[in-house]
Amino acid sequence: MKNGVLALAVLISMGMTSTAQAKQDVCVFDLLGKAGESYKMMEEWRLAAKGWNADIQLIAYQNEERADEDFKAGKCDAVYMTTMRARSYNKFAGSVDALGGVPSNAIAQKAIVYVLDKRNIKRLKTNIDGVDYEVGGIGQIGPAYIFVKDKRINTIEKGVGKRFAVLEYDKAQIAMVKRVGAIPVPSDVSDFVAKFNKGQADMVGAPAYAYKPLEIEKGLGQTGAMVDFPVLNVTADLIFNTAKFPMGFGERSRTWFIKQLPRQFAMVKRLEDGIPAKYRIDLSKEEREKYQKLLRDGRIELTKQGIYDASMMSVLKRARCSVDRTNFECSLGGE
Incomplete structure (x- = not known):
């Protein structure tokens, strides 16, 4: 009996060791x-x-x-x-x-x-x-910003008809690009900026993390710019x-x-801080609010479609309004 208990103890010990070392x-x-x-x-x-x-x-x-x-x-x-x-x-x-x-x-x-x-x-x-x-x-x-080939594309209206490189597996990006009247250019993380750099897209959204590695400066050239408004947090x-x-x-x-x-x-x-100031376009308060309203309407629609989690949308709204209580959306329902 003692031998049986000892053998069982050894087996359990070996099993625990195996799990720890897996x-x-x-x-x-x-x-x-x-x-x-x-x-x-x-x-x-x-x-x-x-x-x-x-x-x-x-x-x-x-x-x-x-x-x-x-x-x-x-x-x-x-x-x-x-x-x-x-x-x-x-x-x-x-x-x-x-x-x-x-x-x-x-x-x-x-x-x-x-x-x-x-x-x-x-x-x-x-x-x-x-x-x-x-x-x-x-x-x-980090926050993703919109990079444009032509700095004159500095309002939502001016993005109509422009080609926007999007991640093809992200339905939210595609829906939002269509919402502003731009044309989605299906891409992957490995080539979405490359399409912008090669002129296959007029616009692309990317965080600063991608700026140097993917050589976004090549796509900006002499006429491009970065719209200094975060469209999403990556x-x-x-x-x-x-x-x-x-x-x-x-x-x-x-x-x-x-x-x-x-x-x-x-x-x-x-x-x-490594992105040159010369490329940055600051939006007016009116234009920033336009973007915020557009993105808010998009989030609500995407949540209804089941792409976003409704409870998370409520959490994010509370977080936004706890930081900026004067934001127009804080008095609105829907999220």
Whole structure:
């Protein structure tokens, strides 16, 4: 009997050791591959994860679609990619980058911290085709601005009939571009700026993170400009297969991501400061309000279509109005 108990104890111990030592492959998308800021942050996350009984190997991707495909195929146990693409795994977290929903870093901070709060644990878990997925973190990439080939395209009306490079998998972008009367040019993260640079698109939306790596300056030339109004806040989500990671891993990971936010916002500021002032177009108060109304109407419609999560739209509105109580939308219903 004693031998049987001893053998059972040894087997349990071996099982626990095996679980602790199980390796996890994580696909990481970064425009610059291993040289990028996102990948470097994930390297630090990997080291921290050792303390959470995870033994992680990062796999760098400069093609986001391939990273997602490999994750779906089970070649990776988790994936770190833009929230726009990750929305298909979790609409709640995936709506934090709603068009016009997060117009400043102060609001972004509030929104991301709220999403990752332990009170939202159920909302951060989904089951798709029998697989349990969980959001393990949200990283800040930065506000996206509209870059134009011709600085005379400085109002919404002047964008009518212009070609706008959009991410073809993001229905929200496509719908919004059509709403302003522009022509969507279907693209991927790997080529959306290239189409702008080559003259295949007159306009493109991108964060400062992409400015130097994707050589947006080439597309701007002598006549181009950046409209200094953030149309959306670009973030990245860590999505993982819950069964492949130790118990409690998600909560520890999310806590770690929240602690990185101040550093990430500092990175965004540094990258934005690197864009020459000569390219910036400041909008009038009237024009800014036009953009805000357009984006608000778009969010409401996209939420009705089921693209955005309704509860997240309410959260974002509260965050916006807590920072700017004089905003016209704060007295309006609908979100």
